[in-house]
Amino acid sequence: DEQRPSFGGPSAHDEWSLPNAERYALQYTDGRQTYITELNRGEIKNGSILRLTTSPDQEAERLYSGIQSNNVDVKTDSLKKLASLSQDVTFAQEFINRNGLKQIFYIILAHTLKAFMELMEHDFVSWETLSAAFIKKIVSYVNMNAMDASVQQLSMSILENMVPSSRVLFELVKKEVTVDRLLTHLQVTNAQLQLKAMALLIALLLAATDAERQVWGGGKHWGLSEPLGDEMAHYLYVLQSVSLNLHERRMRMSMDPYSQVWELSYSSGSSLLAVLPLEVRNNSNPAEDLRRAPPGLLALDNMVYFSRHTPSAYSRFILENSSREDKHECPFARSSIQLTLILCEILHVGEPCSETAQAFYPMFFGQDHFFEELFCICIQLVNKTWKEMRATQEDFDKVLQVVREQITRTLSLKPTSLELFKTRVNALNYSEILKLRQTERLHQEETLAVPVLELRERLKPELLELIRQQRLLRLCEGTLFRKISSRRRQDKLWYCRLSPNHKVLHYGDVEEGVHSPPIESLPEKIPVADMKALLVGKECPHTKEKSSGKQNKDVLELAFSIVYDVEEYCLNFVAPTRYEFCLWTDGLNVLLGKEMTSERTQTDLDVLLSMELKLRLLDLENISIPDNPPPVPKPPSNLNFCYDFSHAEQ
Structure with missing residues (x-):
């Protein structure tokens, strides 16, 4: 009926009794499925079949959102529907008005960049063959504000792979990508975009010189979202390690006692020069202690920093000790040198970055001049502990051992700021350290008593069986593994898990963001009965294949392979962490009927034994357990005290 409204408006509400009538429209069911509008309603022929559907603007809005979805199925269905409806001029106008063409361009661009990156991964073509214009175009996607997140992620991945391959490419990317732009990407809520930005920053830092790292790694206030994934934790560890290693050059540089000490002391603008002769007035050369490397000149740098930036604390340290007797004086320079060495050892200054480590200190990323500020706190701790111990010059090593323990125990708590660390x-004063040591010593003495050791041996088989069951359960849950490529740490993901009946290993590739795929979605299988052996470390074929290049110690420590079938095929793994490596190698050894050999097995066994022993010995609290059982008394001379009940029954 042409007198009825085509769609929208209050009249449609009256005729069709539809609420929100503007959200609906009529559409042909066959052919091009064109929408009926006021402009084309006169073209409706008798017998045409129409259907009531959502209006073009509502459908355009839905599909515009759908093609941006992170759900692959939703995105695919939206694109299919878009291809069908785009023939209609009314829908096309609504979709274009929402900037839909730009979104389609981003989707095509993202797939193009993905294809390019995957092709380059095979190493058939060198990254150095790329033109400067192409690289600048990729960089422009990273630097652009109004750009699709998936395009920016892929662009940063391409640049990340490009940087280590050539110094020329590094210089070009470094020139075009600004630190401020990467910091902007690190502030967004998109975790994947943060991850790719951090990966690019790390690639640039690793390829840079120390001077360039000073500029690139200067700002540490990243503001990263919680919780952090394994990959981001690793990148933060690398950033921390690279930044701390900037101190390596000074740490390994010995000082010329006849020139540098005086020049540096005078230039410090403090009373440092006056202190050194006071402290070592019995020594002919006051700079002799500063010749050791490590800590080298880094110790002198720390002393100068302390005197300049905390002059009141520095003066208090000096004045307090100058008023004490000579034997009770805490030596400032000697303490500073030894403390600097302790901090370098605890923070692993000068050690190469691990490929798998994830241990970082949150307070590092909220503080400029982290190492120097940490020294300022700890040198005051030395003086405080010295007073608490009432130490003399002969107790110097003991005091520094206590200070090392104080620092190590506090860092293990992962304080979020230097103030909290302080x-x-x-x-954690000296008396607290003594209490902790006493508790640990008593616990050790209790567990070493002969009866307790015998009880431990009796409990071991039961607890080892418990650990075996836990390992198999962990394999049933499965783990996400990464295929390690030659140039970068992250690559494609795959998942492996054991069937609930412990008879089949299921595995297969998975998409980014999938954490625990159902067992039915993993297409590949290995029957446990076909497994022949477990290889680890250098024995694995995938580590032998890469032996021509620089062998990565960390990857070797996490690599293991399953040999299976009569043809002796291998399924190769690189565990994400040492913990996962231990769980998987233990679990696979259980399936093969072998002993669990990882260090984690012994750790878990010790924890379980300790807990079980404590429960069993609760009733013996405050009762000393003898090392030997009580003696068995001699038998009595006769047994006349025994009564024969058989006569009484008769």
Whole structure:
């Protein structure tokens, strides 16, 4: 009926009794499925079949959102529907008005960049063959504000792969990509975009010189979202390690005692020069202690920093000790040198970055001049602990051992700021350290008593069986593994898990963001009965294949392979962490009927034994357990005290 409204408006509400009538429209069911509008309603022929559907603007909005979805199925269905409806001029106008063409361009661009990156991964073509114009175009996607997140992620991945391959490419990318732009990407809520930005920053830092790292790694206030994934934790560890290693050059540089000490002391603008002769007035050369490397000149740098930036604390340290007797004086320079060495050892300054480590200190990323500021806190801790121990010059090594323990125990708590570290480390005074040592010593003595050791041996088989069951359960849950490529750490993902009946290993490739795929979605299978052996480390074929290049120690420590079938095929693994490596190698050894050999097995066994022993010995608290059982008394001379009940029954 042409007198009825085509769609929208209050009249449609009256005729069709539809609420929100503007959200609906009529559409042909056959052919091009064109929408009926006021402009074409006169073209409707008798017998045409129409259907009531959502209006063009509503459908355009839905599909515009659908093609941006992170759900692959939703995105695919939206694109299919878009291809069908785009023939209609009314829908096309609504979709274009929403900037839909630009979104389609981003989708095509993202797939193009993905294809390019995957092709380059095969190493058939060198990255150096790329033109500067192409690289600048990729960089422009990273630097652009109004750009699709998936395009920016892929662009940063391409640049990340490009940087280590050539110094020329590094210089070009470094020139075009600004630190501020990468920091902007690190502030967004998109975790994947943060990850790719951090990966690019790390690639640039690793390829840079120390001077360039000073500029690139200067700002540490990243503001990263929680919780952090394994990959981001690793990148933060690398950033921390690279930044701390900037101190390596000074740490390994010995000082010329006849020139540098005086020049540096005078230039410090403090009373440092006056202190050194006071402290070592019995020594002919006051700079002799500063010749050791490590800590080298880094110790002198720290002393100068302390005197310049905390002059009141520095003066208090000097004045307090100058008023003490000579034997009770805490030596400032000697303490500073030894403390600098302790901090370098604890923070692994000068050690190469691990490929798998994820241990970082959150407070590092909220503080400029982290190492120097940490020294300022700890040198005051030395003086405080010295007073608490009432130490003399002969106790110097003991005091520094206590200080090392105070620092190590506090860092293990992962304080989020230096202020919190300072509060906690000062609370952990000498008396607290003595209490902790006493508790640990008593616990050790209890567990070494002969009866306790015998009980441990009796409990071991039961607890080892418990650990075996836990390992198999962990294999049933499965783990996400990464295929390690030659140039970068992250690559394609695959998942492996054991069937609930412990008879089949299921595995297969998975998409990014999938954490625990159902067992039915993993297409590949290995029957446990076909497994022949477990290889680890250098024995694995995938580590032998890469032996021509620089062998990565960390990857070797996480590599293992399953040999299976009569043809002796291999399924190769690189565990994400040492913990996962231990769980998987233990679990596979259980399936093969072998002993669990990882260090984690012994750790878990010790924890379970300790817990079980404590429960069993609760009733013996405060009762000393003898090393030997009580003696068995001699038998009595006669047994006349025994009564024969058989006579009484008769």
